[in-house]
Amino acid sequence: MTHKKSSVALLGRLMGVVAGLTLLAGCGGGGGYGVNINPVLSGSNVATVQVNLGPTNNYVNGLFTTVEVCAPGSTSNCISVPDVLVDTGSSGLRLLSDAVPSLSLPSVTDSSGKPLQECVQFVDLSYVWGPVVQADIHMANETASSTPIQIISDPPAYQAPSSCLSAGSSGAVDRNTVQSLGANGILGLSNFPQDCGTNCTSAANGVPNYYICPSGACQIASVPIADQLPNPVALFSQDDNGVLISLPGVPPGGLPVATGSLAFGVGTQSNNALGSAQIYTVHSSADFTTTYNGVQYTNSYIDSGSNVLYFLDSATLGNIECTDAPGFYCPAATLNFTVTNTGTNGTTGQVTFSIANADYLFSTGNAVFNNLGGDSGTSPSTDYFDFGIPFFLGRNVFVGIAGKTVPNGASAPYGYWAY
Amino acid sequence: MKTMLGVLLILALGAVPAGAVLGEYESSVSLDQQYLRAEIRVTTAQGYKFHQITTPNGAVVREYISPEGKVFGIAWQGPFIPDLQQLLGSYFTQVQQAAQSRTQRRGGPFVVRTNDFVFASGGHMRSYHGSAYVPSLLPKNVPAEVVR
16 A cells, blocks of 8 residues: 555656656746746755645645654654645644654643643634644754644544534544545645744633643643744744745646645745745735725635635636536636735735636546636625635745745735745 | 623623524523623624624624524634534534535635525634525625625
């Protein structure tokens, strides 16, 4: 099983390289798919990322990388974990217990010495749950030492607390296995330096995120910032101010795999300079404004953990919901969109994208699509566009971490995107 | 002490009942423990009113009330997802059922549409937002998009 997966991954990587080179060779005008970029960067600050079907072979538009974790200070007590989902919509490294079976990592405890547990809710009522431990994280030649990470436990030592599950423990869906998560873990690289912030420093705030479980009964814990899960990049000794995600463009019918780069740092090395990319600063919740048809969607976000472009709804777009893939768009002919994104710094820029028939795209068996779209909710009260993986294809996308150095001396107190 | 503060705040703002549940009468639900530390504001609009409940940790919940006094919509925004079972009441089972089915939608917004219930939950870590409404309870001439 493991052997087979490795072979597939290797083949995928080779195919991705070939696809990338082909694109470079034929990409003069950008064509219909992508800006003229080189997605295969080299340097000691660069990790390889790949969009493929993931470890369960069924994840469309999943962006994965490999992360090595070690016991703090150790160079031998280490495990390299492949197929970790790269997620710019969260912060912190979370790994399935099954992915790090032989690694013993020290607990992170609260002020009373009790081991911290964490419960992360996702918007679809699913959750991950397990202890917070310390590890050294290695990616490319970068290291985040003694970093709080979460071990997503299967089976968990304690029952997940009902306060974390929208009080619907019977209806909540855990993502604590590779089958249910579709990945061996999540590498959270958002604008936020930590996954919670000051709200979790006092249990009295009642934020259902960090817990202690004395005598098996879990209660919300008070957790100082330093003990919360950080965006690991923020703890690097260099290249710590953000990342560049660079992925190739893909043709309208998709590709089986696309290989690109995750470069650490922004403007810290020759391979992560902003170049022509513009900085769009975000507001305190890491969102910006997207304008479409004269309507402003003020909580828009870019999220590599969202697998398609989620925006508006079927009724608004002319009843184009797929009949056999609910929630996806199936227009009879490809639809083209132009929207305008505006940062809090006033930077504006147009983003164009296409939405093709999802039924057709799924039927290709491919894994990577730049034209998959889906319903985001109750339009027009929906107040956001969710720019998922298709947005990243054929672009250099920079994520700036709040509180870190910004290239050009720009002010971005809550972080920024640049593209 | 916290309870005292909460009660004082609410008294100062006019003894507004909070913690109302979707589809039920606003007066049918007693003051909710979860919101005792919250600040509550009532806004009257054309054909409806809404309670805006702001908690100290930055979460905002709005409850939309029809002239008949029924909660026809709920919206939320904040650094974590509020207790949806509490807010949605009997409608929560429809959300639970939908959550069980696995589709190719990954990591994006969660949308549930049935004959008389529309629910959408979106956002990302530290910035969640969503809304739910009952079409048949919408007051006359009030469009669904006011629920936001």
